[in-house]
Amino acid sequence: MAMYLIGDVQGCDAALQRLLDTLAFSPSRDTLYLLGDLVNRGPDSAAVLRRLMGYGAAARCLLGNHDLHLLAVAHGVRKPRRNDTLDSILQADDREAMLHWLRQQRLAIQENLGNRVLLMVHAGVQPAWTATKTIALAGEVEAVLRSPAYGDFLHQMYGNGPHTWDDALTGADRLRVIVNTLTRLRFCTPQGAMEFASTGNVDTAPAGYLPWFDVPDRQTRDVTVAFGHWSTLGWLDRPDVLALDTGCVWGGCLSALRVEASGADAPWKTELIQVKCEQSQKPGE
Numbered sequence: 001m002a003m004y005l006i007g008d009v010q011g012c013d014a015a016l017q018r019l020l021d022t023l024a025f026s027p028s029r030d031t032l033y034l035l036g037d038l039v040n041r042g043p044d045s046a047a048v049l050r051r052l053m054g055y056g057a058a059a060r061c062l063l064g065n066h067d068l069h070l071l072a073v074a075h076g077v078r079k080p081r082r083n084d085t086l087d088s089i090l091q092a093d094d095r096e097a098m099l100h101w102l103r104q105q106r107l108a109i110q111e112n113l114g115n116r117v118l119l120m121v122h123a124g125v126q127p128a129w130t131a132t133k134t135i136a137l138a139g140e141v142e143a144v145l146r147s148p149a150y151g152d153f154l155h156q157m158y159g160n161g162p163h164t165w166d167d168a169l170t171g172a173d174r175l176r177v178i179v180n181t182l183t184r185l186r187f188c189t190p191q192g193a194m195e196f197a198s199t200g201n202v203d204t205a206p207a208g209y210l211p212w213f214d215v216p217d218r219q220t221r222d223v224t225v226a227f228g229h230w231s232t233l234g235w236l237d238r239p240d241v242l243a244l245d246t247g248c249v250w251g252g253c254l255s256a257l258r259v260e261a262s263g264a265d266a267p268w269k270t271e272l273i274q275v276k277c278e279q280s281q282k283p284g285e
Protein backbone atom coordinates (compact mmCIF):
# COMPACT_ATOMS: atom_id res chain seq x y z
CA MET A 1 0.00 0.00 0.00
CA ALA A 2 1.33 3.40 -0.95
CA MET A 3 0.41 6.86 0.30
CA TYR A 4 0.59 9.79 -2.13
CA LEU A 5 0.19 13.49 -1.36
CA ILE A 6 -0.96 15.42 -4.43
CA GLY A 7 -0.82 19.19 -4.96
CA ASP A 8 -3.41 21.52 -6.48
CA VAL A 9 -5.18 19.83 -9.41
CA GLN A 10 -7.53 22.76 -10.23
CA GLY A 11 -9.68 20.96 -12.75
CA CYS A 12 -6.75 19.54 -14.73
CA ASP A 13 -8.14 16.03 -15.06
CA ALA A 14 -5.91 14.97 -17.96
CA ALA A 15 -2.81 15.80 -15.92
CA LEU A 16 -4.24 13.95 -12.92
CA GLN A 17 -4.91 10.91 -15.12
CA ARG A 18 -1.30 11.01 -16.40
CA LEU A 19 0.03 11.35 -12.87
CA LEU A 20 -2.02 8.42 -11.59
CA ASP A 21 -0.93 6.32 -14.58
CA THR A 22 2.68 7.16 -13.76
CA LEU A 23 2.12 6.08 -10.16
CA ALA A 24 0.28 2.92 -11.29
CA PHE A 25 -2.31 4.01 -8.73
CA SER A 26 -4.72 1.33 -7.55
CA PRO A 27 -7.70 2.43 -5.42
CA SER A 28 -7.82 -1.00 -3.80
CA ARG A 29 -4.20 -0.73 -2.67
CA ASP A 30 -3.14 2.94 -2.45
CA THR A 31 -4.42 6.10 -0.77
CA LEU A 32 -4.32 9.57 -2.32
CA TYR A 33 -4.33 12.71 -0.19
CA LEU A 34 -5.34 15.69 -2.32
CA LEU A 35 -4.23 18.94 -0.73
CA GLY A 36 -7.15 21.07 -1.91
CA ASP A 37 -8.10 23.28 -4.85
CA LEU A 38 -9.49 20.29 -6.66
CA VAL A 39 -11.43 22.57 -9.01
CA ASN A 40 -11.42 25.83 -10.99
CA ARG A 41 -9.25 27.58 -13.57
CA GLY A 42 -8.50 24.25 -15.28
CA PRO A 43 -10.50 22.71 -18.14
CA ASP A 44 -12.47 19.89 -16.50
CA SER A 45 -13.36 20.35 -12.85
CA ALA A 46 -16.37 18.02 -13.07
CA ALA A 47 -14.20 15.15 -14.29
CA VAL A 48 -11.84 15.65 -11.35
CA LEU A 49 -14.69 15.51 -8.84
CA ARG A 50 -16.35 12.49 -10.47
CA ARG A 51 -13.00 10.68 -10.55
CA LEU A 52 -12.26 11.36 -6.86
CA MET A 53 -15.81 10.46 -5.81
CA GLY A 54 -15.38 7.18 -7.66
CA TYR A 55 -12.24 6.32 -5.72
CA GLY A 56 -14.20 6.31 -2.44
CA ALA A 57 -12.00 5.96 0.65
CA ALA A 58 -8.89 5.74 -1.53
CA ALA A 59 -9.06 9.52 -2.15
CA ARG A 60 -8.93 11.70 0.95
CA CYS A 61 -9.47 15.31 -0.02
CA LEU A 62 -8.93 18.70 1.55
CA LEU A 63 -10.93 21.79 0.67
CA GLY A 64 -9.07 24.76 -0.78
CA ASN A 65 -10.15 28.34 -1.39
CA HIS A 66 -11.31 27.49 -4.93
CA ASP A 67 -13.41 24.56 -3.68
CA LEU A 68 -15.10 26.86 -1.15
CA HIS A 69 -15.55 29.41 -3.92
CA LEU A 70 -17.40 26.77 -5.96
CA LEU A 71 -19.75 26.11 -3.03
CA ALA A 72 -20.35 29.85 -2.64
CA VAL A 73 -21.08 30.36 -6.36
CA ALA A 74 -23.36 27.32 -6.49
CA HIS A 75 -25.25 28.63 -3.48
CA GLY A 76 -25.65 32.10 -5.03
CA VAL A 77 -23.45 33.72 -2.41
CA ARG A 78 -20.76 34.85 -4.90
CA LYS A 79 -20.82 35.71 -8.58
CA PRO A 80 -18.50 33.66 -10.82
CA ARG A 81 -15.14 35.37 -11.43
CA ARG A 82 -13.73 36.14 -14.86
CA ASN A 83 -11.26 33.22 -14.92
CA ASP A 84 -13.58 30.70 -13.29
CA THR A 85 -14.14 27.44 -15.17
CA LEU A 86 -16.83 25.96 -12.97
CA ASP A 87 -19.63 25.53 -15.52
CA SER A 88 -18.93 21.84 -16.08
CA ILE A 89 -20.07 21.35 -12.48
CA LEU A 90 -22.68 24.07 -12.17
CA GLN A 91 -24.56 22.92 -15.28
CA ALA A 92 -24.18 19.17 -14.75
CA ASP A 93 -27.08 16.81 -14.09
CA ASP A 94 -25.12 15.40 -11.13
CA ARG A 95 -24.23 18.87 -9.80
CA GLU A 96 -25.98 18.30 -6.44
CA ALA A 97 -24.17 15.00 -5.89
CA MET A 98 -20.81 16.67 -6.57
CA LEU A 99 -21.54 19.64 -4.31
CA HIS A 100 -22.82 17.38 -1.53
CA TRP A 101 -19.67 15.25 -1.74
CA LEU A 102 -17.48 18.36 -1.68
CA ARG A 103 -19.15 19.57 1.53
CA GLN A 104 -18.16 16.31 3.26
CA GLN A 105 -14.44 16.83 2.64
CA ARG A 106 -11.92 17.99 5.24
CA LEU A 107 -10.03 21.17 6.08
CA ALA A 108 -7.18 19.36 7.84
CA ILE A 109 -6.06 15.74 8.06
CA GLN A 110 -3.53 14.20 10.43
CA GLU A 111 -1.73 10.91 9.95
CA ASN A 112 0.80 9.42 12.36
CA LEU A 113 3.65 7.76 10.49
CA GLY A 114 6.22 6.00 12.61
CA ASN A 115 6.89 8.40 15.47
CA ARG A 116 6.21 11.56 13.44
CA VAL A 117 2.98 13.44 12.73
CA LEU A 118 2.00 14.45 9.20
CA LEU A 119 -0.48 17.32 9.19
CA MET A 120 -2.11 18.20 5.88
CA VAL A 121 -3.84 21.50 5.11
CA HIS A 122 -4.48 23.44 1.90
CA ALA A 123 -2.66 26.67 2.83
CA GLY A 124 -1.22 27.04 6.32
CA VAL A 125 -1.58 26.97 10.08
CA GLN A 126 -1.46 29.69 12.72
CA PRO A 127 1.83 29.89 14.65
CA ALA A 128 -0.06 29.29 17.92
CA TRP A 129 -1.84 26.14 16.73
CA THR A 130 -0.59 22.64 17.48
CA ALA A 131 -1.49 19.81 15.10
CA THR A 132 -4.17 18.62 17.53
CA LYS A 133 -5.66 22.08 17.78
CA THR A 134 -5.58 22.50 13.99
CA ILE A 135 -7.59 19.30 13.53
CA ALA A 136 -10.10 20.39 16.18
CA LEU A 137 -10.57 23.86 14.66
CA ALA A 138 -10.86 22.45 11.15
CA GLY A 139 -13.55 20.16 12.56
CA GLU A 140 -15.62 23.17 13.63
CA VAL A 141 -15.84 24.36 10.01
CA GLU A 142 -16.29 20.84 8.62
CA ALA A 143 -19.29 20.35 10.94
CA VAL A 144 -20.93 23.56 9.72
CA LEU A 145 -20.31 22.71 6.06
CA ARG A 146 -22.06 19.36 6.56
CA SER A 147 -25.00 20.89 8.41
CA PRO A 148 -28.17 22.59 7.10
CA ALA A 149 -26.59 25.89 8.24
CA TYR A 150 -23.91 25.74 5.55
CA GLY A 151 -25.61 28.36 3.37
CA ASP A 152 -25.59 30.90 6.20
CA PHE A 153 -21.95 30.10 6.82
CA LEU A 154 -21.00 30.72 3.17
CA HIS A 155 -22.60 34.18 3.42
CA GLN A 156 -20.41 34.96 6.42
CA MET A 157 -17.22 33.29 5.19
CA TYR A 158 -15.88 36.11 3.02
CA GLY A 159 -13.57 38.82 4.31
CA ASN A 160 -10.00 39.20 5.50
CA GLY A 161 -10.66 40.01 9.15
CA PRO A 162 -10.08 39.34 11.95
CA HIS A 163 -6.48 39.05 10.82
CA THR A 164 -5.22 37.34 13.98
CA TRP A 165 -6.35 34.23 15.80
CA ASP A 166 -7.70 34.58 19.32
CA ASP A 167 -9.05 31.66 21.36
CA ALA A 168 -11.84 33.96 22.55
CA LEU A 169 -13.24 34.41 19.02
CA THR A 170 -16.77 33.09 18.51
CA GLY A 171 -19.33 32.76 15.72
CA ALA A 172 -18.65 33.89 12.18
CA ASP A 173 -15.38 35.66 13.07
CA ARG A 174 -13.97 32.47 14.56
CA LEU A 175 -14.93 30.35 11.55
CA ARG A 176 -13.60 33.00 9.12
CA VAL A 177 -10.15 33.04 10.75
CA ILE A 178 -10.05 29.25 10.65
CA VAL A 179 -11.02 29.19 6.96
CA ASN A 180 -8.65 32.00 6.01
CA THR A 181 -5.77 30.29 7.82
CA LEU A 182 -6.35 26.82 6.45
CA THR A 183 -7.23 27.81 2.86
CA ARG A 184 -5.67 31.22 2.07
CA LEU A 185 -2.65 31.96 4.30
CA ARG A 186 0.79 32.60 2.83
CA PHE A 187 2.37 35.44 4.81
CA CYS A 188 1.82 36.51 8.42
CA THR A 189 3.57 38.46 11.15
CA PRO A 190 5.48 36.65 13.90
CA GLN A 191 2.28 37.09 15.95
CA GLY A 192 0.19 35.40 13.25
CA ALA A 193 -1.57 38.46 11.73
CA MET A 194 -2.40 37.35 8.18
CA GLU A 195 -1.87 39.20 4.89
CA PHE A 196 -3.78 38.12 1.78
CA ALA A 197 -2.72 40.49 -0.99
CA SER A 198 0.71 39.00 -1.72
CA THR A 199 0.82 35.91 -3.92
CA GLY A 200 4.48 35.95 -4.99
CA ASN A 201 7.29 33.74 -3.72
CA VAL A 202 9.02 34.09 -0.36
CA ASP A 203 11.18 36.98 -1.63
CA THR A 204 8.08 39.14 -2.05
CA ALA A 205 7.06 39.10 1.62
CA PRO A 206 5.63 42.48 2.63
CA ALA A 207 7.59 44.38 5.28
CA GLY A 208 7.00 42.88 8.70
CA TYR A 209 5.62 39.61 7.29
CA LEU A 210 7.17 36.21 6.66
CA PRO A 211 6.00 32.88 5.28
CA TRP A 212 3.78 31.28 7.93
CA PHE A 213 6.09 28.25 8.11
CA ASP A 214 9.12 30.41 8.97
CA VAL A 215 7.57 31.99 12.07
CA PRO A 216 9.95 31.27 14.96
CA ASP A 217 8.51 29.01 17.67
CA ARG A 218 5.60 27.90 15.48
CA GLN A 219 3.75 25.25 17.50
CA THR A 220 3.76 22.81 14.56
CA ARG A 221 7.54 22.98 14.05
CA ASP A 222 7.94 19.45 15.46
CA VAL A 223 5.54 17.89 12.97
CA THR A 224 5.57 17.86 9.17
CA VAL A 225 2.96 20.14 7.60
CA ALA A 226 2.12 19.32 3.97
CA PHE A 227 0.27 22.00 2.00
CA GLY A 228 -0.54 23.29 -1.48
CA HIS A 229 -2.00 26.69 -2.44
CA TRP A 230 1.25 28.58 -3.08
CA SER A 231 2.13 28.00 -6.73
CA THR A 232 4.82 30.67 -6.84
CA LEU A 233 6.57 28.95 -3.93
CA GLY A 234 6.63 25.61 -5.74
CA TRP A 235 8.12 22.39 -4.40
CA LEU A 236 9.59 22.76 -0.94
CA ASP A 237 11.04 19.79 0.92
CA ARG A 238 11.99 20.36 4.55
CA PRO A 239 11.61 18.11 7.60
CA ASP A 240 8.90 20.43 8.93
CA VAL A 241 7.15 21.45 5.68
CA LEU A 242 6.30 19.91 2.33
CA ALA A 243 4.87 22.30 -0.28
CA LEU A 244 3.25 20.61 -3.26
CA ASP A 245 1.48 23.21 -5.42
CA THR A 246 3.79 23.21 -8.41
CA GLY A 247 1.55 25.34 -10.65
CA CYS A 248 -0.20 22.71 -12.76
CA VAL A 249 -2.92 25.09 -13.95
CA TRP A 250 -0.30 27.73 -14.82
CA GLY A 251 1.64 25.34 -17.08
CA GLY A 252 3.92 23.93 -14.40
CA CYS A 253 3.77 20.40 -13.03
CA LEU A 254 1.35 18.30 -11.06
CA SER A 255 3.20 16.69 -8.17
CA ALA A 256 2.72 13.60 -6.05
CA LEU A 257 4.89 12.75 -3.07
CA ARG A 258 5.04 9.09 -2.16
CA VAL A 259 5.52 8.84 1.61
CA GLU A 260 6.48 5.70 3.46
CA ALA A 261 7.28 5.25 7.13
CA SER A 262 10.21 2.86 7.31
CA GLY A 263 10.29 2.32 11.07
CA ALA A 264 9.37 4.00 14.32
CA ASP A 265 12.57 6.03 14.59
CA ALA A 266 13.69 6.18 10.98
CA PRO A 267 12.97 9.19 8.76
CA TRP A 268 10.27 8.68 6.15
CA LYS A 269 11.20 7.56 2.71
CA THR A 270 9.80 9.97 0.15
CA GLU A 271 9.80 10.12 -3.63
CA LEU A 272 8.61 13.06 -5.74
CA ILE A 273 6.79 12.16 -8.94
CA GLN A 274 5.76 14.91 -11.37
CA VAL A 275 4.03 15.24 -14.70
CA LYS A 276 4.17 18.30 -16.94
CA CYS A 277 0.86 20.14 -17.39
CA GLU A 278 -0.73 22.01 -20.27
CA GLN A 279 -1.04 25.72 -19.49
CA SER A 280 -4.71 26.47 -18.74
CA GLN A 281 -4.22 29.98 -17.32
CA LYS A 282 -1.63 32.69 -17.95
CA PRO A 283 -0.23 34.29 -14.76
CA GLY A 284 -1.24 37.90 -14.38
CA GLU A 285 -4.27 37.79 -16.71
Ligand SMILES: Nc1ncnc2c1ncn2[C@@H]1O[C@H](COP(=O)(O)OP(=O)(O)OP(=O)(O)OP(=O)(O)OC[C@H]2O[C@@H](n3cnc4c(N)ncnc43)[C@H](O)[C@@H]2O)[C@@H](O)[C@H]1O
Pocket (backbone or CB within 6 Å): 037, 064, 065, 066, 068, 069, 078, 081, 157, 158, 159, 160, 179, 180, 183, 199, 200, 229, 230, 231, 232, 247, 250, 282, 283, 284, 285
Ligand atom coordinates in the same frame (compact mmCIF):
# COMPACT_ATOMS: atom_id res chain seq x y z
N1 LIG B 1 -12.86 33.52 3.08
C1 LIG B 1 -12.60 33.89 1.84
N2 LIG B 1 -12.34 35.19 1.57
C2 LIG B 1 -12.03 35.58 0.32
N3 LIG B 1 -11.96 34.72 -0.75
C3 LIG B 1 -12.23 33.41 -0.52
C4 LIG B 1 -12.55 32.95 0.76
N4 LIG B 1 -12.76 31.63 0.68
C5 LIG B 1 -12.60 31.27 -0.59
N5 LIG B 1 -12.28 32.34 -1.35
C6 LIG B 1 -12.06 32.25 -2.80
O1 LIG B 1 -10.71 32.14 -3.16
C7 LIG B 1 -10.66 32.22 -4.59
C8 LIG B 1 -9.27 32.56 -5.11
O2 LIG B 1 -8.98 33.85 -4.78
P1 LIG B 1 -7.70 34.58 -5.37
O3 LIG B 1 -7.56 35.88 -4.64
O4 LIG B 1 -7.73 34.60 -6.86
O5 LIG B 1 -6.60 33.55 -4.89
P2 LIG B 1 -5.07 33.60 -4.98
O6 LIG B 1 -4.50 34.21 -3.74
O7 LIG B 1 -4.64 34.16 -6.28
O8 LIG B 1 -4.76 32.08 -4.83
P3 LIG B 1 -4.83 30.84 -5.74
O9 LIG B 1 -5.41 29.77 -4.92
O10 LIG B 1 -5.44 31.08 -7.06
O11 LIG B 1 -3.27 30.60 -5.84
P4 LIG B 1 -2.17 30.38 -6.95
O12 LIG B 1 -0.90 30.20 -6.20
O13 LIG B 1 -2.55 29.34 -7.92
O14 LIG B 1 -2.08 31.74 -7.73
C9 LIG B 1 -1.63 32.90 -7.09
C10 LIG B 1 -1.09 33.88 -8.08
O15 LIG B 1 0.17 33.41 -8.57
C11 LIG B 1 0.34 33.86 -9.89
N6 LIG B 1 1.24 32.95 -10.61
C12 LIG B 1 1.07 31.63 -10.79
N7 LIG B 1 2.09 31.10 -11.49
C13 LIG B 1 2.93 32.13 -11.77
C14 LIG B 1 4.15 32.23 -12.47
N8 LIG B 1 4.73 31.16 -13.06
N9 LIG B 1 4.74 33.45 -12.55
C15 LIG B 1 4.18 34.52 -11.97
N10 LIG B 1 3.01 34.49 -11.29
C16 LIG B 1 2.39 33.31 -11.19
C17 LIG B 1 -1.03 33.88 -10.51
O16 LIG B 1 -1.13 34.92 -11.48
C18 LIG B 1 -1.95 34.13 -9.31
O17 LIG B 1 -2.39 35.45 -9.26
C19 LIG B 1 -11.70 33.25 -4.95
O18 LIG B 1 -12.47 32.71 -5.97
C20 LIG B 1 -12.53 33.41 -3.64
O19 LIG B 1 -13.90 33.32 -3.88
